Amino acid sequence: VIAVNWVGRSDPSSVSDSYHTPPSAPEVFPKNIQAQGIYNRDLIVRWESLGWYERNGPGIQYKVFWRILYCNDELLGDWENSVVQGEEKSSYVILNLIRDLPYQVQVQVLNN
Numbered sequence: 001v002i003a004v005n006w007v008g009r010s011d012p013s014s015v016s017d018s019y020h021t022p023p024s025a026p027e028v029f030p031k032n033i034q035a036q037g038i039y040n041r042d043l044i045v046r047w048e049s050l051g052w053y054e055r056n057g058p059g060i061q062y063k064v065f066w067r068i069l070y071c072n073d074e075l076l077g078d079w080e081n082s083v084v085q086g087e088e089k090s091s092y093v094i095l096n097l098i099r100d101l102p103y104q105v106q107v108q109v110l111n112n
Helices: none
Strands: 031-038 042-048 061-068 080-085 091-094 103-110
Touching: 031 103, 042 061, 042 103, 061 091, 080 091
Parallel strands: none
Antiparallel strands: 031 042, 042 091, 061 080, 061 103
């Protein structure tokens, strides 16, 4: 490292030991999550994938959760989920849903 200020430039520092920090969980959520019905019973879920500086480690994957929200004024359905592997992935298609019912969708990001 060389420091520079009004006095001038310093001599270079000696080489230091290298150190790698361990990965940590991402601190941000996927942004702009959208769900849209396609075909008769399928739902495509889209989001913005995390930038390299937001990942905090290798092995990025997105976990998509969904459940039926209401039917006849009752909360129904346990959460179902699927994991989407890959740093640049930004969509997932949920197949064979029950038509004409509202669904709740969530997307979680994970890494190694």
